[in-house]
Amino acid sequence: MASSKGKSPAERSKGARAALDPLVTDPSASGPSKMELVSKAIFAPFSHKKSDSSRILSDLAPVIMTPRMMTATATASARPRTSINASGTSGSRMDFASLGRAPMRLTLGSRRITSRDLQIVEATEELLDAEVPEPEGVASDVSLLRGFNATIPSSEKNRTRRRQMRNVDTPRIGLKKLGMNARGLMQEGEEDHEGQSVVSEEDVVMVAQVDDRGKRKARRRGRESLSAAKTFGKEELARQTQEIVRDKENLHVRRSLINSDIVEITNKIKALDDIREKLELDLLKIQEDELELDDELEGVRERIEFEETSSRHQNVKATTHVPHVAPSRRRKGPVFLPSEHDELPPGVAFMTLESHNTPITAVDFSEPYGTLVSASQEDSQPRVWDLMTGSEIGRLRGHRGPVRCIQVEDNLCLTGADDGVVRLWDLRHVDEDDWEREGINGLSNVAEEDEERSYDGEFIEKPNGIRSSEPSEIGVADRDGSCLRLFEGHSKAVTALYFEDECLVTGASDKTLRQWDLSTGQCVMTMDILWAISHPQTALPGNGIPGHLVPGASAAAGTFAVPTPPAADGSWDMYQDFVGGVQFWGYGLVSGSGDGAVRMWDMRTGQAHRTLLGHTGPVTCLQFDEIHIASGSLDKSIRIWDVRSGGTFETLKYDHAVTALQFDSRKVVAAAGENGVKIYNRTTMQHSSLLTNGHTQPVERLRYMDRYMVSGGRDSTLKIWTL
Amino acid sequence: MPTDLPYAADAEVSLSYDELEVLRLQYQKELAQSHVTVQTTFNYGWGLVKSPIRTHQVEGVRLLQEIFRTEPTRRRECLYYLALGHYKMGNFEEARRFNDLLLQKEPTNLQAQSLASLIEKAVAREGYVGMALAGGVAALGTLLVAGLIRRATRK
Structure with a gap:
């Protein structure tokens, strides 16, 4: 459209020039004008005719474009369109979606398509084709997310918080502070607990009953809190109990993860051991083959000697009654096998x-x-x-x-x-x-x-x-x-x-x-x-005959x-x-x-x-x-x-x-x-x-x-x- | 099987830089020892997917794909994470295909269902944008054409 608009003034100027100077031959007059070609090329996609577009291309650059290249470019321009249609199973809506995504791609520089991007998208087909079996073993027990939550650094946060609380708060809290705390007058610096009631020893014991590991921790804390005579408040303690239980679950998850890894490594080691064993056997076999070849060589040499001597004596020696036989039991020469x-x-x-x-x-x-x-x-x-x-x-x-x-x-x-x-x-x-x-x-x-x-x-x-x-x-x-x-x-x-x-x-x-x-x-x-x-x-004294086997003269x-x-x-x-x-x-x-x-x-x-x-x-x-x-x-x-x-x-x-x-x-x-x-x-x-x-x-x-x-x-x- | 999968919102909550750094160091360390456990790979990969930076997300999805390739028992789970990763990156087509496969295996999976609806929504949104764009272009075109015609008729 823009070109069509631009076309008219150009023609106008041309016409004017022709009118002004009729003797000057217009270089563009002999063929279609450049402007025309450009406009045609731009409109080509709309004309939907391959022959047209390729002809235009050849007109534009007749020297560099061989017919084969032209058809290639023409088909290449046609191909992406069909593939887009084919890939979008959801039809036109996906098309609009990709269209809608286009400006985002243009505007946002960060969303540049990298080779990694393409790589992961290309892998989709292959991955979708892969078989998805039922999860088993540790995969069915511990989900990846569970493992993630159990192992990320923030999983330790609660514990460090508790520790900080204890360690920071324990030193020399006097009765006065205790009393103030009990009255809700004192705010704990780093935590949000609003301890109101005085904690009793029973509460601590209850925490300690959770299980062994918790007991130790709890007991220690109990001691600390006792020694410090410090109170946290019931809610805080209940929360801590919950946290400890959760942390323990996390530990359990981590333990099972590590166990499964150990099992996996054990299996791998075993497989590697097997491979090593096999390789060692191969090595021995090579050694044996070498020995065998040595023997064979020796046998061939003996055979050469034998044949030399026998050919020398052949004429002299008379044939025996029984054909002479080389003893095969001791024969070492090669036997040529089928x-x-x-x-x-x-x-x-x-x-x-x-x-x-x-x-x-x-x-x-x-x-x-x-x-x-x-x-x-x-x-x-x-x-x-x-x-x-x-x-x-x-x-x-x-x-x-x-x-x-x-x-x-x-x-x-x-x-x-x-x-x-x-x-x-x-x-x-x-x-x-x-x-x-x-x-x-x-x-x-x-x-x-x-x-x-x-x-x-x-x-x-x-x-x-x-x-x-x-x-x-x-x-x-x-x-x-x-x-x-x-x-x-x-x-x-x-x-x-x-x-x-x-x-x-x-x-x-x-x-x-x-x-x-x-x-x-x-x-x-x-x-x-x-x-x-x-x-x-x-000759060999002491070599008695085992009497039990030989029944003496009666034998x-x-x-x-x-x-x-x-x-x-x-x-x-x-x-x-x-x-x-x-x-x-x-x-x-x-x-x-x-x-x-x-x-x-x-x-x-x-x-x-x-x-x-x-x-x-x-x-x-x-x-x-x-x-x-x-x-x-x-x-x-x-x-x-x-x-x-x-x-x-x-x-x-x-x-x-x-x-x-x-x-x-x-x-x-x-x-x-x-x-x-x-x-x-x-x-x-x-x-x-x-x-x-x-x-x-x-x-x-x-x-x-x-x-x-x-x-x-x-x-x-x-x-x-x-x- | 009890589904223990995060909802899509979880993927939008990124880890702090330090946390991601810890996961990365752990992964790199195990990589140097040439034995990377699945959990470490997943931790780093999922941490990356949660990140708002696109290159991180790409790397994260790549790691998840690695798990998918090497651990057949983890594939079911990985389908979801891959779908989520692609969704977050805006590759809705891939996200939908992974998620559909998961739904085919577990039609009752709530997380997968919600992700499916999210993907549909996102696709629809982009569709509207696209339609708006196309509409705008068409409107502009008609205006121009109309102008031309008017000009031509006036001449």
Whole structure:
């Protein structure tokens, strides 16, 4: 409007100038005049046409305004209007309200909109979206306002007032003053009390009866007022009583507030403690990983050396009858695992093999994801599994009694059974087809086999005791396809065996240990444990044999049988394995036997040169490395001995009998009569059990390699674990 | 749940400078120890909201929002204080939304009801001012237009 008014004089002047000087070309005459443009721009919002306004803008500044910018400005001018309409749910009234607020904003400089302002307004949406739960705990007991009133400085005002009153007024108020006060002639300086009546002692006592804390205060005041013989008046005292009650409430509020804060901090500390604990565990784990890597590196180096030497000798060396096997039990080199294993969390059973019907008695496997052989009670046919697929490949047929011990190295498998026979199997020749065919052929075939075998047995007991390998291998291949050789000689159940390279040592319930040559099948040496018991070496005086376990000479004839302590589920067995475990390295042999002794033998002489005593129950399992011997026993403990000194290095106590163990430099894994597999971390000295997806009855046997473990339990299942 | 909330009038009574200073020092001290209790935060925040200075109020509302964020059990109460804070600052729209949420949870809450009516009143007042302004502008416009027309017709 103002511009329209201003327009006319401008035009008028232009017209006048044109009239006065027609020869001068008007610069504005060629296009629309500037004035026109400005007026259009000002009226643009009223025209409500986007195209118009943007055109005007482009006319105004054709150089700087690109089309895109123009549309942007045009839409930007349109946007706030719509958002205002959208936000105001209450419609036009809110619009008027914001309009009404506008002049206030303009006039009052203090109401400048700051970024903080915007921040809190913007947060509204987010806060309104948040869930509002029912208040609980201290929030429901003490409201914020209550807490506010209890804790602000003015909450102390009344108290200070009272104190001032007492302290200021108490000194030397004479009888005269008292009397004046009583007569209402004297005004208290700072307070508004109009004490008229003389206060009696009873009043003070009444105040004091409120409660303990009040009593003390009141008593003190009572004393003071008594000593001063001063009166406040009934109203004042009543008021003070009220104030004290209120102050006490405030104190109560503050106390509950502080208590809740303490609880909160306690919780926080606990959470932080948990985090610290977890971090410490992580740290230990890193340490262990480092150790593991060191071991792995060492293994790789050994492997390099080995491969160098073997390649050097390869052409020279003739192939042996029995394929040479690197002992996996002592192998330290890396086993390259399929990648999916790495993705599994540690300590989880990720595979269950169910086929056995009775508790597992022996278990061993060639390598992670390799071949597993397992045996169970009252079952003479150990089962062979493919660990890659978890399927049963076949069975090892031939034993005439339950199999007690198994060792697998690559494709070779040795099994010792109740029939006193140890069999050597070639796991490459076990397959399902073979088994099915035999199954169809039925019992007659089995009987035939037995006959053949008994013939074989006679054959092997020929005076020279040496069996030529070739005919037997042919014979075996004809018959079974997988049994390579028999080792016969023990008169009772073979309960423990260990072989490495060409050498096999077995322990049996006939209380002897036998050393065999694997390639010839010949018994090289027999070591009599009873003889060792009755002739203890004198090297270590004072090492008496625990008499209660060894029934002397009569034990030679009698059978060894001890009831096992009940396992976690209350079940127990008659334990009859006189030799619980054997292992050797070089010429050194270690055996653990029913008399609770761990014996170290020299395989060159066949003499026990040291006996480690400490267990109070039969030794069920043992293993040793360069430094330590670990032995598990029915006495519910694992003892770790020092190989050199023969002393006990460490004793691990369990709640139930230990039936199997395996250890390395960092951990001891044990089956100790419980459903969970027990793991003792030797670095952190911490015990843990593996339970996730684990056995439903106590674990009986276990074997692990690197991070891959197989366990067999009384629930007749086999579990494959990650470690 | 017994409602223990102040009426809106309480928010208009400001604390003395010393009292606010004590609350501020307490808050700063706990902040330096990196453990601020809810009550301390509230004390300072509510003290600030009571203050007549707008920057104080803004800071106070911010602290109350902080409590609202971190303490789910205190949210119900904080709804009211936030509504009150926004009301005092003149952000009636926000005040109304917080208060409505509280009323939705506790329809019988007296303080919230009274605050709701106060907000309505304030909004209405501003609405009248706005209407008056708009009316004034319209009147002025018509006058001018009339003048122009008269001038044009006279010409």
